[in-house]
Amino acid sequence: MKKMRINGQWKAKCNYCHKELASGPRAGTKHLASHLKICTLKMLKMKGGKTLSQPSLRMNAKEDGNVFLESYTFDQEVARRELGNMLVLHEY
Ligand SMILES: [Zn+2]
Structure with missing residues (x-):
């Protein structure tokens, strides 16, 4: 705490x-x-487990318009950082 x-x-x-x-x-x-x-x-x-890090698939698009699947692992720290970036970038 x-x-x-x-x-x-x-x-x-x-x-x-x-x-x-x-x-x-x-x-x-x-x-x-x-x-x-x-x-x-x-x-x-x-438990020493990786929390919330079960990989999943997500769709992504290349610049030429082709859509492909990639593996994606949720990471709380990355999500937190990206949310901060988003707030600053869009001036929310
Ligand atoms: Zn707690």
Whole structure:
């Protein structure tokens, strides 16, 4: 868990699923511990498995218009980076 301040309130952010949970002196830590017990992403990572990285096929088109299939593996970090790029590029 990472402790961070959002809008003047202390939040604990799960290192695995990045869920924000209430934190601070009044919130206690019991729910943080119970979150770690049920956090699915943590469980998947603890198993040493590659989370969400099951390859699949996707269609892609070449410049000459030919469509082909390629294998594609979802990567959360790449997706996050690309989303950031998209937001900046299109000025959303
Ligand atoms: Zn979590």
